[in-house]
Amino acid sequence: MEVRTRAPGKIILVGEHSVVHGSAAIAAAIDLYTHVLFRLPPPSENHGSVELELKDMGLVFSWPSKILEEAFHSLHTLPSTPQSCSPAHLRLITSLVEEKNIPEAKIWLSSGVCAFLYLYTSIHGYKPATVAVTSELPLGSGLGSSASFCVSLAAALLALTSEVSVDDGNSQWLTLTESNLELVNKWAFEGEKIIHGKPSGIDNTVSTFGKVIMFKSGELTQMKSTMPLRMLITNTKVARNTKALVAGVSERAVRHPSAMYIVFTAVDFISKELANVIEAPAADDISITRREEMIEELMEMNQGLLQCMGVSHASIENVLRVTAKYKLTSKLTGAGGGGCVLTFIPTLLSNNIMEKVVADLESCGFQCLKVEVGGKGLEVYFG
Amino acid sequence: MEVRTRAPGKIILVGEHSVVHGSAAIAAAIDLYTHVLFRLPPPSENHGSVELELKDMGLVFSWPSKILEEAFHSLHTLPSTPQSCSPAHLRLITSLVEEKNIPEAKIWLSSGVCAFLYLYTSIHGYKPATVAVTSELPLGSGLGSSASFCVSLAAALLALTSEVSVDDGNSQWLTLTESNLELVNKWAFEGEKIIHGKPSGIDNTVSTFGKVIMFKSGELTQMKSTMPLRMLITNTKVARNTKALVAGVSERAVRHPSAMYIVFTAVDFISKELANVIEAPAADDISITRREEMIEELMEMNQGLLQCMGVSHASIENVLRVTAKYKLTSKLTGAGGGGCVLTFIPTLLSNNIMEKVVADLESCGFQCLKVEVGGKGLEVYFG
Numbered sequence: 001m002e003v004r005t006r007a008p009g010k011i012i013l014v015g016e017h018s019v020v021h022g023s024a025a026i027a028a029a030i031d032l033y034t035h036v037l038f039r040l041p042p043p044s045e046n047h048g049s050v051e052l053e054l055k056d057m058g059l060v061f062s063w064p065s066k067i068l069e070e071a072f073h074s075l076h077t078l079p080s081t082p083q084s085c086s087p088a089h090l091r092l093i094t095s096l097v098e099e100k101n102i103p104e105a106k107i108w109l110s111s112g113v114c115a116f117l118y119l120y121t122s123i124h125g126y127k128p129a130t131v132a133v134t135s136e137l138p139l140g141s142g143l144g145s146s147a148s149f150c151v152s153l154a155a156a157l158l159a160l161t162s163e164v165s166v167d168d169g170n171s172q173w174l175t176l177t178e179s180n181l182e183l184v185n186k187w188a189f190e191g192e193k194i195i196h197g198k199p200s201g202i203d204n205t206v207s208t209f210g211k212v213i214m215f216k217s218g219e220l221t222q223m224k225s226t227m228p229l230r231m232l233i234t235n236t237k238v239a240r241n242t243k244a245l246v247a248g249v250s251e252r253a254v255r256h257p258s259a260m261y262i263v264f265t266a267v268d269f270i271s272k273e274l275a276n277v278i279e280a281p282a283a284d285d286i287s288i289t290r291r292e293e294m295i296e297e298l299m300e301m302n303q304g305l306l307q308c309m310g311v312s313h314a315s316i317e318n319v320l321r322v323t324a325k326y327k328l329t330s331k332l333t334g335a336g337g338g339g340c341v342l343t344f345i346p347t348l349l350s351n352n353i354m355e356k357v358v359a360d361l362e363s364c365g366f367q368c369l370k371v372e373v374g375g376k377g378l379e380v381y382f383g
Numbered sequence: 384m385e386v387r388t389r390a391p392g393k394i395i396l397v398g399e400h401s402v403v404h405g406s407a408a409i410a411a412a413i414d415l416y417t418h419v420l421f422r423l424p425p426p427s428e429n430h431g432s433v434e435l436e437l438k439d440m441g442l443v444f445s446w447p448s449k450i451l452e453e454a455f456h457s458l459h460t461l462p463s464t465p466q467s468c469s470p471a472h473l474r475l476i477t478s479l480v481e482e483k484n485i486p487e488a489k490i491w492l493s494s495g496v497c498a499f500l501y502l503y504t505s506i507h508g509y510k511p512a513t514v515a516v517t518s519e520l521p522l523g524s525g526l527g528s529s530a531s532f533c534v535s536l537a538a539a540l541l542a543l544t545s546e547v548s549v550d551d552g553n554s555q556w557l558t559l560t561e562s563n564l565e566l567v568n569k570w571a572f573e574g575e576k577i578i579h580g581k582p583s584g585i586d587n588t589v590s591t592f593g594k595v596i597m598f599k600s601g602e603l604t605q606m607k608s609t610m611p612l613r614m615l616i617t618n619t620k621v622a623r624n625t626k627a628l629v630a631g632v633s634e635r636a637v638r639h640p641s642a643m644y645i646v647f648t649a650v651d652f653i654s655k656e657l658a659n660v661i662e663a664p665a666a667d668d669i670s671i672t673r674r675e676e677m678i679e680e681l682m683e684m685n686q687g688l689l690q691c692m693g694v695s696h697a698s699i700e701n702v703l704r705v706t707a708k709y710k711l712t713s714k715l716t717g718a719g720g721g722g723c724v725l726t727f728i729p730t731l732l733s734n735n736i737m738e739k740v741v742a743d744l745e746s747c748g749f750q751c752l753k754v755e756v757g758g759k760g761l762e763v764y765f766g
Contacts, residue, residue, distance in 0.1 A: 252680070259652035259684060262645050266691075269642035297635070297693075301642060304691025308649075308684045314707055321700055 001040045003159045004381040006033040007151035009137040010144035010206040011333045014302045015271045017249050023268035024216035027206045030371040034135040034148035038156035053132040069126040077122035079161045082186035085118045093117045115191035123157040138235050142334025147203030150191035155184045173379040210377025226282040229373035230345040234366045236315035238338025245335045249309045274298050292346050296329035303331035311336030326357050384423045386542040387764040389416040390534035392520040393527035393589040394716045397685045398654045400632050406651035407599035410589045413754040417518040417531035421539035436515040452509040460505040462544045465569035468501045476500045498574035506540040521618050525717025530586030533574030538567045556762040593760025609665045612756035613728040617749045619698035621721025628718045632692045657681050675729050679712035686714035694719030
C-alpha cells in the first residue's frame with residue numbers, strides 16, 4: 001500500500017523583512033515540489049524498520065520499529081490533534097538521530113530528520129514503512145524546501161489514517177478537503193518548528209494551500225489572482241544567515257527609527273498595491289501589459305527599499321545588473337544577503353531572450369529556475 | 384589691471400529628487416574650482432573688444448565694444464541691482480551669440496556664453512576686457528560647473544566696480560564680506576537662470592558661500608560641520624536628462640502616491656540625521672569612526688531610496704559594485720541616470736587601497752576625483 005504526495009515551494013513576492021515590523025507581505029506557491037512516497041511494505045518484505053530515504057542525497061536512515069516503540073510509547077499523540085514536540089520528546093528524538101552519524105557536511109539535515117521522526121511517530125506510530133523523498137527545490141535557499149517537506153510528509157502520513165478521506169482508486173493527483181488541508185498544515189507547522197525554531201507559518205501555509213497569500217501581523221489572507229505570473233528564480237548559491245539579516249534590519253531600525261519605520265510603511269503600501277494589481281478583475285480595462293509593468297515597478301521599488309534596509313548583497317546586485325541588460329526587473333526574495341533573486345517574466349518575452357538571460361546568469365555560476373507563480377498547493381496520489 | 388576669482392563646485396550629499404517633493408536635502412562645496420581671470424587691457428594693448436576665452440576648450444569669442452554698446456545701451460542695468468534678463472534682452476544676446484557659429488558638438492555652450500554676455504554687459508558695461516575661464520570641474524555632470532562659472536564671473540566683474548570692496552594689495556586669496564557675497568550670489572543666480580531656465584539657486588549659493596548647506600522647501604540653512612569629510616567622486620560620463628529623470632520620479636509618485644510620499648519623507652529623516660551627525664559637537668562622545676559609519680549607513684539608505692524612485696543606472700550600480708569590493712559605501716549624487724557617484728572615504732582608509740579603488744574604477748572608463756567636502760566658497764585675488 002502506498003501513497004504519493006507533493007507540496008510546492010514558495011517565493012515572497014514583496015514585503016520580506018518589513019513583515020517582521022508589521023507591514024504586509026505577499027507569498028506565493030511555485031511549481032517546484034517536494035515529493036514524498038510513503039509505502040507500507042507487504043508482509044513478505046517487512047524489514048521491521050522505519051526508513052527515510054533522502055533520494056537526492058543518496059542517504060538512507062532507518063530505525064527498528066521496536067526501538068521507536070520503546071522510546072515513544074509513553075508519549076501519547078493523536079493524528080487528529082497536532083501538538084508541539086515537548087523538549088523531553090525532542091531530546092529523545094535528537095538522540096536517535098545523533099546515533100546515525102550524519103556526515104559533518106550535511107549536519108544541517110539533522111533537524112529535518114528530527115522533524116521526520118516526530119511527524120512519523122506522532123501520526124503513524126511505529127509500524128514499519130518506507131518514506132522516500134525527492135525535491136525539485138534547492139535546499140536552504142529561502143524557497144520553502146523544509147516546509148514543502150513537512151507538508152508532503154504530514155499529508156502522506158495522514159493519508160493512510162482515518163483522519164483524512166480521499167477518493168482513492170482515482171488515478172490522478174487529488175486535492176484534500178479544506179479541513180483535511182488544515183490538519184496537514186498544522187502538523188507541518190509542528191515539523192517546521194523543529195527545523196526552524198520560530199517559523200512564521202507562512203511557508204507551510206503556502207505549501208499546503210498554494211495560490212497567493214497576503215500576510216500581515218500574523219494574519220493570512222488567501223488572494224484571488226486573476227493573472228498568470230511567471231518568474232525566473234536565480235539561486236546565487238551564496239549561503240546567508242537569515243537570523244543575522246533579520247537582526248541587522250532591526251538594529252538599523254533602532255539606530256534610525258523614524259526613517260526605517262517609514263520605509264516599512266512604504267513596503268506595506270507596495271504590498272497592498274501589488275495585491276490590487278494581482279486581484280484586479282480580469283474584465284477590467286487594465287491590460288495585462290499594463291499590469292505587468294505595474295508589478296515590475298513595484299518590484300523595483302521594493303528592491304530599493306530592501307537595499308535601504310541593508311540586506312542586498314554583491315551576488316544579488318550581479319543578478320540585477322545582468323537582467324537589467326535585457327530590460328528585465330529583479331528583486332531579492334526572502335532574507336537577502338545572497339539566496340534567491342526573482343526576475344519577472346513578461347508574457348510577451350521571447351524564448352530566445354529568455355534563453356540568453358539564463359545562459360548569461362548561469363555563466364556567473366548561478367542556478368536558474370523558471371516557475372509559474374500562485375498555482376497548486378498540496379496534492380495526493382494513490383497509486 | 385586684473386582680478387582673479389575662483390568658485391567651487393558642489394555635490395548633493397543626500398536628498399536629491401526628494402527635495403522637489405518637499406524633503407530636506409544637503410549640498411556641500413567641493414575643492415574643485417572654476418577660475419576666472421578678468422583683465423582690463425592697458426591702453427597700449429586695447430583691442431576694442433570684449434573677449435571670452437574658454438581655455439579648456441581652446442575657444443575664444445569676442446565682440447567689438449561698439450557693437451555691444453549699440454545693442455544694449457537702451458537697456459539699463461546697475462551692478463548694485465541684480466535683475467532678470469528680459470525676454471527681449473535675451474533675444475538680443477542670443478543673436479549676438481548665434482553669430483559666433485559655436486561648433487555643433489559644443490552647442491550646449493551657447494547658454495553659458497549668453498549668461499556671460501548678460502552678466503558682463505549688466506555689471507561691467509561695454510568697455511573692452513578679456514575674461515579667461517578654466518575649470519577643474521567636469522562640465523554638465525551635476526557638480527555645479529555652470530553655477531561656479533556664474534559665481535566666479537559675477538565676482539570678477541563686480542570686484543572692479545565700486546559695489547564690492549576688497550582689501551587689495553594683499554597678495555592672497557580673499558573672501559568678500561557677507562553683503563558682497565549676497566550681491567555676487569544674486570547676479571550668479573540670474574546667470575544660472577539663462578543657462579538652466581528654472582534653477583533651484585542651490586548650486587550658486589553653495590558655490591558662493593561654500594561649506595555645507597541644508598535646503599528644504601526653498602529655504603537654505605548654512606550648517607556648521609564639525610568634521611572633515613572626504614569623498615571620491617566617480618564621473619560615469621553617462622549623459623543624462625535631468626528634466627526627464629525629475630519628471631520620471633513625479634510620474635511614479637502619481638502612480639504610487641502613498642508609497643512614494645512616504646519614501647520622500649524617509650529621505651527627509653535621513654537628511655536631518657545626516658545634519659545631526661555632521662554638526663555634532665566635536666567634544667561629543669561619538670568618535671569620528673562612529674560618525675563615519677553613520678554617514679555611510681545613511682548614504683546606503685538614501686541610495687536604496689533613490690533606487691526605489693527609479694533614478695539609478697547600470698553605470699551607477701557598477702560603481703557601487705566596484706567600491707563595495709573594498710567595503711566602501713557609494714551613492715549617486717544629483718539627478719542619477721548616470722552622472723556622478725559619491726564614495727565616502729573614511730579617515731583611516733590607506734592610500735594603498737584608495738589607489739586600487741581608483742585604478743579599478745578608471746579601468747571601467749570612469750573618471751575619479753578625490754575631494755574635500757564643505758570647504759571654501761568664492762575667493763578673490765588681486766594680482
